[in-house]
Amino acid sequence: MAGKAWRSALSQVVGALKNETPQSRTFIRGIQTVTLIPGDGIGPEISNAVMKIFEAAKAPIRWEERNVTAIRGPGGKWMIPPDAKESMDKNKIGLKGPLKTPIAAGHPSMNLLLRKTFDLYANVRPCVSIEGYQTPYTDVNLVTIRENTEGEYSGIEHVIVDGVVQSIKLITEQASKRIAEYAFEYARNNQRASVTAVHKANIMRMSDGLFLRKCREAAEKYKDVKFTEMYLDTVCLNMVQDPTQFDVLVMPNLYGDILSDLCAGLIGGLGVTPSGNIGANGVAIFESVHGTAPDIAGKDLANPTALLLSAVMMLRHMGLRGHAKKIESACFDTIRDRKVLTKDLGGNSKCSEFTEAICQRMKDMD
């Protein structure tokens, strides 16, 4: 009896040591809970699709659904509902659908609120060409990592005199250091060969110069990853001619916004692009970046690919690479087959049919 207990304890330890990443060690036993924010418009239907696919894949994930409509907290400040915050703080990992920002609602955009609440400093968007969804660009395989908290989007603007407006772009040493180190860490963990810093230090000498210095310092600590720097305009020029020369790109806020959307355009648009936001204290929220599409909401016409690929990204972040690979292959195979596709991908199937096709494929894989 004692011998059996000792053997099972030993196998647990061996199993722990065999695991690939440090994060996965916490999740070997049992199910991981993830906060799910369905969102508005087509959000609920695509979230349901993702939950169904995860169930079919037998992924060890338990979903905790929460709503994030802005409410006024004490002191008049807008904040997200406390139960949502509590859930995220406990689970650390979240999956979010599209949220609508009503104009003139009085409160800032929900995405901005979430970003501020959890200090989501890095926006990561892997852009990989999807076989079966033809664009003029094939073989795209790059990742854009964008600093998400400061830079040109600090929101500090003044009217100096009537007709003259100044907008302040803020670059701090701390934020630049954090994003640079995250970029190299990501490159190392995902076996990427090089990191390129994108900047405009010839014009914005001090601000982008500071960002560049921090990237160089981080490069010193990660000698196994190649580091290059390139001007923003050169990156744009080369990206549309030959995107295969880029691997991981790290940059401040505005350039990141433009470049990440440019890269999304290369692979087919926001409807098929995954995205993840990494925050301080181990918090990570993965999301689909397209809009709420109110015109097709509730009609079972939505394409769940973006949210699904973001969920796959989430699985990889959590260390569940096996399940991630399974779901991703099923999704890509279904799209490559071109038999069951939603309208935006060029077919005329329903969302539920597309979901069913992916689930069936995974069952066949087992």
Add this chain to the structure above:
Amino acid sequence: MCFSTLLWGEGYDTTLFATIWTKPVLLNIKLTLVLLLSSVHLQQQGENIPPPAKYGGRHTVTLIPGDGIGPELLNHVREVFRFTCVPVDFEMVNVNSALETDDDMNNAITAIRRNGVALKGNIETKHTLPASVKSRNNVLRTSLDLYANVMHCQSLPGVQTRHKNIDIMIIRENTEGEYSSLEHESVSGVVESLKIITRNNSIRIADYAFKLARERGRRRVTAVHKANIMKLGDGLFLQCCREVASGYPDITFDSMIVDNTTMQLVSKPQQFDVMVMPNLYGNVVSNVCAGLVGGPGLVPGANYGRDYAVFETATRNTGKSIAEKNIANPTAMLLASCLMLDHLNLNDYASLIQNAVLTTMNETRLHTADLGGQGTTSEVVQSVMRVIQSKGQFTAEL
């Protein structure tokens, strides 16, 4: 001397005319012509800029070789001009980018003020130098108030690209915005960079864009902005564009956010006609469009101000890695020199050289390395000159 301040000073004013006649100063014909033309120009504020000074039927143009591939490409331009007997003389002004002092730049700016027109290569900015040393190209643009950067991106029939039938005119505000070079470190480790948007400059560039659209028979102008985030700054720019648009009911006006614009450009660039935008977005969009039509070696760019015009390649690359290897593509610089000839009203020479260049570009075997071929710069230039000669023009020896 009063008259030197009149020539080099920033603002011409109406007392200028009175001063010529009251001061008993001996002026030669050329200078009187310049001053008279300038005062006439004042009365036609906002009309076409009159051609710069011309003496004996020949124009003088300032030439700034710059760094990297600039010097060799500009030499080829001179070669083609000499061959075609174009009545333009070049005044060469060198700018050494390694020096920290501004004397070189001041000489260049003075020369451009004197001649009114310039053709330049890109001057490298070493960003290891301290922040007080501004980008030389930027200093040139702001000192001469070259407020409009115009770039015409057209698909060339002989060049293979992923997208076909692109025909976009990009008008970019060239003096303010993010390129104001106003930065400071308020606290150690925190740097602020100011982006300035003014009503005057925004109205000016929007006006320029709509006028150009009307002149060229274009139907639609799109303003590119990020006013959802930078509500005051880009909001002001957008408002100015809308105001100007109301005065041109024959031209459709719409606006698009910059990240959506780049996404649309890589999927469906044929939807765009004329685009107007502030400085930084202009940088991004013009580079994306240059990449879409075949690369930096193909597209010429022009910088127009009220009184001066400077022509260069659209994407302003120094091309250090391909300098002096005879593999650079001379198309962009040659087409820029054609734009310059059009500006000087030497339209016949402009179309002659332009047609020769485009004919040469259609031949795949002459394509240089940036277009995926094996051709050299000198082969392309020789071919251009042969085409010019074949048109029966009076030329020098090949």
